[in-house]
Amino acid sequence: MTEARVPAVDKRRAILEAAIRVFARQGYHATRVSDIADEAGVAYGLVYHYFRSKEAVMTELFTERWSLLLAASDALYERDIPAREKLDGIAGFIIDSYKHDPELMKVIIIEVTRAANSFGATHLPEIRRAYDVVAKIVADGQREGLYRAEVDPDFVAMWFYGAIEQLLSGWVFGLMPATDEEFDRARVMVVETLCLGLERRGPG
Amino acid sequence: MTEARVPAVDKRRAILEAAIRVFARQGYHATRVSDIADEAGVAYGLVYHYFRSKEAVMTELFTERWSLLLAASDALYERDIPAREKLDGIAGFIIDSYKHDPELMKVIIIEVTRAANSFGATHLPEIRRAYDVVAKIVADGQREGLYRAEVDPDFVAMWFYGAIEQLLSGWVFGLMPATDEEFDRARVMVVETLCLGLERRGPG
DNA sequence: CGCTAGATTGACTGGTCAGTCAATCGCCCT
DNA sequence: AGGGCGATTGACTGACCAGTCAATCTAGCG
Numbered sequence: 001m002t003e004a005r006v007p008a009v010d011k012r013r014a015i016l017e018a019a020i021r022v023f024a025r026q027g028y029h030a031t032r033v034s035d036i037a038d039e040a041g042v043a044y045g046l047v048y049h050y051f052r053s054k055e056a057v058m059t060e061l062f063t064e065r066w067s068l069l070l071a072a073s074d075a076l077y078e079r080d081i082p083a084r085e086k087l088d089g090i091a092g093f094i095i096d097s098y099k100h101d102p103e104l105m106k107v108i109i110i111e112v113t114r115a116a117n118s119f120g121a122t123h124l125p126e127i128r129r130a131y132d133v134v135a136k137i138v139a140d141g142q143r144e145g146l147y148r149a150e151v152d153p154d155f156v157a158m159w160f161y162g163a164i165e166q167l168l169s170g171w172v173f174g175l176m177p178a179t180d181e182e183f184d185r186a187r188v189m190v191v192e193t194l195c196l197g198l199e200r201r202g203p204g
Numbered sequence: 205m206t207e208a209r210v211p212a213v214d215k216r217r218a219i220l221e222a223a224i225r226v227f228a229r230q231g232y233h234a235t236r237v238s239d240i241a242d243e244a245g246v247a248y249g250l251v252y253h254y255f256r257s258k259e260a261v262m263t264e265l266f267t268e269r270w271s272l273l274l275a276a277s278d279a280l281y282e283r284d285i286p287a288r289e290k291l292d293g294i295a296g297f298i299i300d301s302y303k304h305d306p307e308l309m310k311v312i313i314i315e316v317t318r319a320a321n322s323f324g325a326t327h328l329p330e331i332r333r334a335y336d337v338v339a340k341i342v343a344d345g346q347r348e349g350l351y352r353a354e355v356d357p358d359f360v361a362m363w364f365y366g367a368i369e370q371l372l373s374g375w376v377f378g379l380m381p382a383t384d385e386e387f388d389r390a391r392v393m394v395v396e397t398l399c400l401g402l403e404r405r406g407p408g
Numbered sequence: 409c410g411c412t413a414g415a416t417t418g419a420c421t422g423g424t425c426a427g428t429c430a431a432t433c434g435c436c437c438t
Numbered sequence: 439a440g441g442g443c444g445a446t447t448g449a450c451t452g453a454c455c456a457g458t459c460a461a462t463c464t465a466g467c468g
Contacts, residue, residue, distance in 0.1 A: 011415080027321035029233060032455060043417040048457065114318045116373055117231040128379070151393055154380060155371075159394070162370025163363045169320055170362050175332070189355055190363070197401030215445080236425060247447040252427065 012050045014040045019057045024103035028058060028111045028118075058119060062112045065104060066126055069093060073133040083141035087160070088191045090134065094164055095187050098171070099180070106172045109165055131157040138198070147198040156198065163190055216254045218244045223261045228307035232262060232315045232322075262323060266316045269308060270330055273297060277337040287345035291364070292395045294338065298368055299387050302375070310376045313369055335361040342402070351402040360402065367394055 018040035022031045033054050037044045051057045069090075076089040098105040112119040113127060120127065134157035141147040167186055170176035222244035226235045237258050241248045255261045273294075280293040302309040316323040317331060324331065338361035345351040371390055374380035 030321075033457080034455080045418065045457095045459085046416055049415070054456070110320050114320070116314055116318070116377060117233075121377075124377075151397060152389075155390065155393060156397075158370045158374050158380070159367045159397075162366040162368075164366075166362045166366025166369075167359075173320060173325075173328075176358060176362070185356075186359065189359060193355060193360075193363075193401035194397075195401075197397035197399075237427080238425085249427095249429085249448065250446055253445070258426070 011040070011042055011046060015042065015047055015050060016057065016061060020061060020101075020104050020107060023058070023061075023107045023111065028107075058107075058111065059122070061104065062108055062119065062123060063126070065097065065108060066112075066123070066130070069097070070126070070129055070133075073130060077133050077137060083137050083144075083146060084191065084195050086137045087134065087194070088187070091160075091164060091187050091191055094168070095183050098168055099183060102172070102178075105168060109168050109172070113161075113165060114169075131161060134160050141198070145200065148200050151198060156194075160190075160194060163194075215244070215246055215250060219246060219251055219254060220261065220265060222246075224265060224305075224308050224311060227262070227265075227311040227315065232311075262311075262315065263326070265308065266312055266323065266327060267330070269301065269312060270316075270327070270334070273301070274330070274333055274337075277334060281337050281341060287341050287348075287350060288395065288399050290341045291338065291398070292391070295364075295368060295391050295395055298372075299391050302372055303384070303387060306376070306382075309372060313372050313376070317365075317369060318373075335365060338364050345402070349404065352404050355402060360398075364394075364398060367398075 015036060019031075019036050022035050022039050026035070031054075033047055034044055036054075036057065037047050040047075047054075047057070051060070072093045073090055076086045076093075079086070094105075112123055114120065131154070135153040138147060138151075138153040138156045142149050142151075142153070167176075167190070171178035171182075176182065219240060223235075223240045226239045226243050230239070235258075237251055238248050240258075240261065241251050244251075251258075251261070255264070276297045277294055280290045280297075283290070298309075316327055318324065335358070339357040342351060342355075342357040342360045346353050346355075346357070371380075371394070375382035375386075380386065
């Protein structure tokens with residue numbers, strides 16, 4: 001009774017999801033477009049009907065999720081809660097994203113965020129926007145006198161993301177146990193240790 | 205009057221150094237073997253006289269420097285100095301390596317250490333060995349009661365390297381100012397903030 | 409019914425490059 | 439002088455793959 005334009009099976013979506021699996025399994029460079037098509041159960045040419053290029057597929061995967069992270073970060077930043085909880089919220093969002101779709105996060109981290117040469121270069125602006133929110137949170141914390149003034153907020157932002165990416169990499173490659181308890185433990189540990197490192201010491 | 209076998213110009217070395225420049229400029233995947241040969245001022249085929257493959261060139265670049273880091277880490281670990289100084293020594297070694305040959309460090313970080321798919325996978329064991337030294341330092345610190353016992357040493361090790369890699373990436377891509385003062389400041393900041401985050405709080 | 413337009417197919421093309429190899433060079437030794 | 443051998447050369451081959459395109463299919467519509 002409703003939308004007449006939407007096919008019973010959305011092949012476009014099928015292609016995107018197949019791409020996640022194949023990119024996660026073989027890496028972007030090692031996947032042929034035909035691999036994506038096969039995995040999606042569609043003809044080779046259909047990939048080019050829906051996407052301009054192999055790169056465009058990757059870009060859509062990244063942008064779709066990264067924009068969620070940016071939105072969540074902005075929302076967190078605006079809220080009237082302690083800096084620490086904002087950072088915890090961001091760390092939590094990323095880790096939840098991993099819990100929710102590990103393959104997609106694997107692809108994003110490996111092929112974009114840490115791939116400073118290829119997609120990392122293309123998407124630098126969006127990536128930096130995420131860093132900037134963290135830097136702003138830290139800067140606010142310094143202005144309120146919570147955090148030591150000597151540390152550069154931009155530096156902390158890079159640190160924060162560097163640590164989280166490394167963590168996810170550890171899970172992705174089985175260097176560290178990847179259970180739900182570990183996820184929560186890791187999240188607490190990053191934020192707690194980072195904040196302890198940043199906080200001004202008492203009166204002494 | 206001396207070594208007869210060594211040519212006046214060591215072409216093998218020239219190829220390695222050309223490779224550093226070209227890999228740094230274009231990235232491993234985007235460099236053709238002919239680019240390396242041209243940059244070295246040498247015929248295409250000579251690259252294959254000295255190296256089994258393009259990959260072998262990269263591997264030699266990585267292994268040569270990484271083994272220095274491992275040796276330095278081990279030496280630092282054995283010395284009878286505070287944990288904090290050991291960590292500072294490792295951070296310092298890496299940052300000095302960057303100061304000494306930024307292009308080589310750029311290549312190692314981007315193409316190996318952070319390239320978990322390609323060379324990162326191949327060299328995982330060596331990379332982990334570097335992490336392990338940091339983990340051992342932290343574990344010792346915990347045993348001595350300096351550091352909080354709740355944090356997982358392996359986790360700290362990943363964190364430490366994640367942060368430093370991110371820093372170097374920031375310099376490499378011009379996201380952060382890369383001057384000698386910045387290098388020293390960054391080194392102090394990483395180690396100081398990390399240790400403050402790890403240390404046990406006074407009596408409370 | 410036929411018509412149109414988007415969906416779908418897969419064979420084919422063009423360009424790229426890693427790695428091979430046969431030929432030549434230059435140095436040293438006898 | 440001339441033989442031997444590693445160093446050096448660069449044209450060539452074989453494989454691979456992103457992207458194109460003309461053909462076919464399907465569904466709504468008047």
